[in-house]
Amino acid sequence: MRCLRPKASSLPLSLVDVYRELKKKQKKGDTTVSERDLTAKERQFISRIRAVTAEHNENNVTRTAAYLDFYLRHREIHWAFLGHMVSRNGGWNMTDLKGELLMRLLSEEERQSFFAFLERGNWLIFQDIYPQFLLYEESQKHGRPLFYLLPYVGVSTFMETIWNHFWHRGDLYTLAIALVINEQSYLERRVIQHPVFQQTVFQTLKFQLQELLHFNHILFPHDDGQGGTALIGQTLHQFESLHERILLGKRLYSILFDNEETLENAVRWAVSHPHTGSRKDYWPHLFNDVCESFPREPYRRRIRDCQIVPGAPRLYSPQLRHAWKNVAHEAAEPGDWFTDPHVVRYLVKPEQPINGEIIHAYCETLEKIELAIIAKNAFFHAR
Structure with missing residues (x-):
């Protein structure tokens, strides 16, 4: 992460107390917690949090639905909806690996490696953040903050400070962006810098990730007011940079929450279009979750300005439950990222203000992928 060195006096007044509290925690260093220090009731509650989190952490579809359900119960927790929309993109990227375009470009081994990378990140974020949501919900029921329990479910001490700040100040923006910082920092060592994913994804697929795969386009569908679906979003160009991922999270937050009408249109769309993992969810004119083409047929260009060429079959984009089996994950690596x-x-x-225009870049990427498929086919036939 880039070194940011603010003095307390240079921060907005609302953040000075947060900075000072974090400074104290930095001096204390990493403190190991033991459930033996808790009461029987607290241990029971921690156990229930873990069980409920595991129940919803089955796959990308269940996680994505859980985020939306929580947001609809607690509209003040903005990250829950931001996380829901970003998690939809994670699911689309997963099913792309079994969809019509990338099946023709990537080997089975590459697709398996990339799925493992996406699935691990999606799983890790949920198992870190959903216990925070459940603790917040329980704090509301008890009428007092219970965030001192966060370390017992493996959550960074950074978030303990932030949740307590939110409880007393009700600062919606600070909580949302702090959760962005926390989740991306949590992933950094466990996924992005993990030796296995560095070797099997970032080195093996470096060209494809940067130039071909559209997983770096984050798309937010929303109701266009005329019965159709419009898209806004952002593009990430340096996925390996923690700094850039945090800034992307801030931009994505802005395009969803800076305009109330945009937000309500996105929520309305999300509620009326349950997440399946298929890109048919937002563009059924271009994608279908049933394959309409013949597998051995040479690929011909079908996309022009994000429309299917007349007479051509739609692109196959399967539902997640048909594309990938559920994964049994190893426990998250221990340790607090906050230093x-x-x-x-x-x-x-x-x-x-942030411009959410994304359609031109997204359509251009789809057409580039088609050209790459055709070029690959021509290369192998010429040999």
Whole structure:
């Protein structure tokens, strides 16, 4: 992460207390917690949190639905809806690997490696953040903050400070962006810098990831007001950079939450279109979850300006339950990512509006993938 060195005096007044509290925690260092220190009732509650989290952490579809359900119960927790929409994209990227385009471009081994990378990240984020949501819900029921229990479910001490701040101040933006910082920092060592994924994904698929795969386009469908679906979003160009991923999260938050009409249109769309993992969910004119073409047929271009060429079959985009089996994950690696209170600088809200225009870049990427498939076929037939 880039080194951000704010002085307390340079921060907005609302963040000074957060910075000072984090500074104290930095001096204390990593403190190991033991459930033996808890009461029987607290241990029972921790056990229930783990069980409920595991129940919803079965696959991308169940996680994505759980985020939306929680947001509809607690509209003040903005990250829950941001996480829901980003998790939809994770599911689409997973099923792309069994869809019509990437099946023709990537080997079986590459597709398995890339799925393992996406699935592990999706699983890790949920098992870290959903216990936070359940603790918040329980705090509301008890009428007092219970965030001192966060370390007992493996959540960073950074978030203990932030949740307590939110409880007393009700700062919606700070909580949402702090959760962005937390989740991306949590993934950094466990996924992005993990030796296995560095070797099997970032090195093996480096060209495809940067130039071909559209997993770096984050798409947010929303109701266009005329019975159709419109898209807004952002593109990430440096996935391996923690700094860039955090900034992307801030931009994605802005395009969803800066405009109330956009937000309500997105929520309405999400509620009326349950997530299946198929891109048919948002563009049935271009994608279908039933294969309409013959597998051995040479690929011919079908996409023009994000429309299917007249007479051509739609692109196959399977539902997740048909594409991938559920994965039994190893426990998350222990350890707290938080070491530097200067991450608080990311909590400062930018002043400039964010442009969510994405359709042109997305359509261009789809057409590039088609050209890559045709070029690959021509290469192998010429040999």
